[in-house]
Amino acid sequence: MRNPGIDSIAGFFVLYIVVGHALSRYGVTSAKDGIFPFPFLYFYMPWFFFKGGMYFKHKDNKTALISSYKRLMVPFFVYTVAGCVIYNGLAYICNTPLHSVKSWVSGLLVQGSIDENKPLWFLMSLFFVKLITNIITPPTLSLRDRYRSVVLLFIAIGILVATISNMFSVHRPFWLFNTASGLVYFLSGYLIKETKNYLGLIIAFILWFYISFFMPVGVDMRHNTVHYGHYWMWWIYSLSGIYLVNTCVSMLPKKFVESRYNFLRICGVYSMEIYVVHWIIILIPFALGVV
Numbered sequence: 001m002r003n004p005g006i007d008s009i010a011g012f013f014v015l016y017i018v019v020g021h022a023l024s025r026y027g028v029t030s031a032k033d034g035i036f037p038f039p040f041l042y043f044y045m046p047w048f049f050f051k052g053g054m055y056f057k058h059k060d061n062k063t064a065l066i067s068s069y070k071r072l073m074v075p076f077f078v079y080t081v082a083g084c085v086i087y088n089g090l091a092y093i094c095n096t097p098l099h100s101v102k103s104w105v106s107g108l109l110v111q112g113s114i115d116e117n118k119p120l121w122f123l124m125s126l127f128f129v130k131l132i133t134n135i136i137t138p139p140t141l142s143l144r145d146r147y148r149s150v151v152l153l154f155i156a157i158g159i160l161v162a163t164i165s166n167m168f169s170v171h172r173p174f175w176l177f178n179t180a181s182g183l184v185y186f187l188s189g190y191l192i193k194e195t196k197n198y199l200g201l202i203i204a205f206i207l208w209f210y211i212s213f214f215m216p217v218g219v220d221m222r223h224n225t226v227h228y229g230h231y232w233m234w235w236i237y238s239l240s241g242i243y244l245v246n247t248c249v250s251m252l253p254k255k256f257v258e259s260r261y262n263f264l265r266i267c268g269v270y271s272m273e274i275y276v277v278h279w280i281i282i283l284i285p286f287a288l289g290v291v
Helices: 004-025 044-054 061-093 101-111 115-136 141-167 174-192 197-215 231-250 263-270 271-288
Strands: 218-220 224-226
Touching: 004 044, 004 231, 004 263, 004 271, 044 115, 044 174, 061 115, 061 271, 101 115, 101 174, 101 218, 115 141, 115 174, 115 271, 141 174, 141 231, 174 231, 197 231, 263 271
Parallel strands: none
Antiparallel strands: 218 224
16 A cells, blocks of 8 residues: 655655756756755665565565566666667657767776666666565564564664775776665664654754754765765755655645646656666757757
């Protein structure tokens, strides 16, 4: 059963991603300035990993591999090919520069996605994260507390790997380090799930507010680089922001959140479809040579 509140957040963030990508790709904003227009919401990608952890259900490893492959890697390959065909097909017709096979291979091996559909890195990363989580978590919820120390250990390992990568500017392959950071947020969602702890809400608000306006931090999760601020603050900032948003939305009147006129909820239901096609659409003017 779907959670309309979580769907609404997903809808907001997927639209936020689309607008941010369009603004940066068309030169309205730049990576140096933070790419996205509202830096105090720079936990949008961690939120999607966290959400995945909230609803994670353990399966036997073979079933988990097959279901995750169908859910994530099949769309990954389909929309990778779609991006290649649409962009290079239009570029060929309009006599604009084509992307080479070498760039596709390099993109997949190093970046985890190709230039014609860069955001697909998330699908590959989430695929690895789900498989790792399935291996290290217990088969039943009744055993979850016994495995808590194992989960916390892997959260620590994920933080360590991603932080060392950033500290020493070792960012390739991208998919290795965004999988490490993605695992941190996914497992955090697995442990925390849904809650209405008011003390936690107050603490989360204070941390998010202080960091957002006095020590702002922006991290590009795809290649694990800092746009501004201190990298280590990103973990605290993102988790506090995620907790804050999830808790606040859970307190909204059900009548509003569940309304069929709630546009964000509708976008959230189709967030995956929006996510995998938006970059292809954004690049069309470039393929046509009009930008």
